[in-house]
Amino acid sequence: MLTVDNISVRRGVSTTLQEVSFSLEPGRTLAVVGESGAGKSTLISAILGLVRCSAGRVSWNGAPVSQCRPALVMQEPRAAFNPRLSLRRSVMEPVVAQNMGVESDRLATLCHALEVQPDLLDRRPDQVSIGQAQRMGILRALIAAPPLVLFDEPLSALDAVTQKHTARLIAEMQEQEGFAALIVTHDLGYAAAFADEIAVLRAGRIEELATAQAFVEAPQTDYGRMLRDAAFALGALERVA
């Protein structure tokens, strides 16, 4: 289980995360929503240890998160890969690095599940579409069967049709693989449709943490209500209301 225990992150004189706490169990999805600058990406960096927490602790089953080899799916699909290397090389890097004996058919199985044509693996990131690159990003994240996967705005670079398709694939993969998913997004409609819980992050603090259903039906804070109402106004929440 991922435990984020009262963490704060300071950058220069400002505090970008303040006393953030939550936990996330395997097989569950927590969506962290909030406006730009709320500290969503900093939260991912703090969990990965890319930025130092000035207070608090992040752990996976009581041990440092790094021991569970968490995976990250990045916002910009093509930029998430080394432009010089083939996608196959990048996708397999976590497996090679961890010296894992991944079953020979796992790559093929994941390719099939994620609707990735295996021959595309021999191309470079600039030689595939954005949607294909994002599916490759998910493939790389899952190839070494991590128990925790962090998604940093996984749909924002995609068109509407590809967004819907990719969101469904992520949900299906989670059902199959059972990993804990932390999704950072500003798309409340996506969060409400696919997450078990929603955390509203504002100015570095978690304003509200509730099940997706409870949040959509009755947000507990003014800011939560404003977010929910804005999503309703845009038609993003109609399908889950």
Add this chain to the structure above:
Amino acid sequence: MISVFVGLMLRAVVVLTGAALATFALLWHAPGDPALAIAEARYGQNVSKEVLDFIRAEAGFEDGFWTAFWAWLAPLMQGDFGQSSVNGRDVWPDLVTAMSYTFPLALVSLALGLAVSVPLALIATRRPGSWLDRGAVALASVGVAIPAFWLGLLLILLFAVQLGWLPAMGAETTTHSILPAMTLGFGVAASLTRIIRSGILEARGQPFLPAFTRRGVARRDVARDHIAPHAAVPVVTVLGLELAFLLEGLVVVEVIFARPGLGSFLVNAIFARDFPKVQAVVLLAAVIFVLVNLAIDMIYRSLDPRVSGRDA
């Protein structure tokens, strides 16, 4: 790939022809009588009109620019660099002798520059902004700013005059090469340190690197597979440019340290308007540049396959 290579070779031919033509034109149109300069170099002052007429006829100056140019270029295309206008000796053996002094010094200077700059940049980038980093950047800036002729004189003053450890002039023994190599190597090290440092820092900011974080990919593997190839691209470019500056610096350094080599070979030839010799050096420099650029192009392709893709 073959078409790319052919394209590069065709460009090389154009560059070499242009360099030869430009040099010949510059010497031809330089102020003063080239026949007089040659005559004075051969026979000293007070040469007669008959001698000047003889030299003009011999060098083809009276036949016009293009005839003279072709008279030099045609044998060259068959590998004949011609004879010196001053002493009548074949240019090629003298050029080889000059190169035998210059090339080892250039290579040692380049190696010295690399040997200093790579570790210095690696140390500096361990903690960007630290006093070590700032010190390395300051040293590199000073190194870039100091002209070779001034540094050479300072080194002579310190190591030859004050301490008496090293010889200041000549090229008789290996120790004679130490001060010239330090003079040139310092400049090379300075500019390479800056480039390697900024290349590494930029490479570390590549957007895809966080995807490897905590996934078990060892730091040295990230450095080898992802950071080094990215950082190497500007370094390869600058190494090529450094070779240009090195050739330019060699002329100055060879004069300061009274060393034989291409520098003194070229300077003496220019003063004597020894067209075949000057042309030979310029052509040699152009060939070196073309070959270096060809090598850089090939290295780019191995560092970044996208370059080959753009040619396809």
